[in-house]
Amino acid sequence: MSSLSNMSAEEISELLDEYGIKHGPVVDSTRNLYEKKLKEAMAKGKKAKPSPDKTFYREEEEEVTYVYRTPAKSEDVRDSRTYMRSRPEWTERELEHRSHESPKYTKEDFPTYGQDAPKAPKSSRLIPLWVQFLCFLAVAVFLYLVFSSMESNEPLKVIE
């Protein structure tokens, strides 16, 4: 821990914020005062030390959700649906995605669901990989149905 007198004004300002000390600009006339305040705050024991915990939380959250998803993949389709719905710990964003997914689940068949299971996504994705594949397949099947229903007029006939 470098001594306070060697720190730049910005660093002192940041430290003051970390300890929750209200302060003005760190200028010549105020520097001494703020250094003393910081020494007092440090002597009392570090109350506020932010940053590293937050990132840990995010990573932890993603890991947790990933862990829950792997058993869901290998289970029955219906079970995975209800399993997903009952997960209260997910953030609102993910819940929105879930609600988008569930209608698609009811409409579509699951022809290639089994194939998607063994995909092992180690990456920290917001929407898991198998869900993305499923969306893609759903759109592909939908387009195929649309085109197949359009083939009533012979489309291959060139303009006369």
Added chain:
Amino acid sequence: MSSTSQKHKDFVAEPMGEKPVMALAGIGEVLGKRLEEKGFDKAYVVLGQFLVLKKEEELFRDWLKDTCGANAKQQERRRTSSP
């Protein structure tokens, strides 16, 4: 601040202008000398310091204590002197 001294009344009666730091209520010879040594020779400079501390009374109190060794009552008088 229950009662104000004559010095305080005199100070707040008009804009401080170029009044010396010793015109501040609660700042006598000794404290005034200490402030002048640090460069705070006029009342408006001390006002400037109060403003730089974002008008935080507690910070200003601590600063005054550090700078000139004023006790709590003198600091209060100084603070209420400023417009």
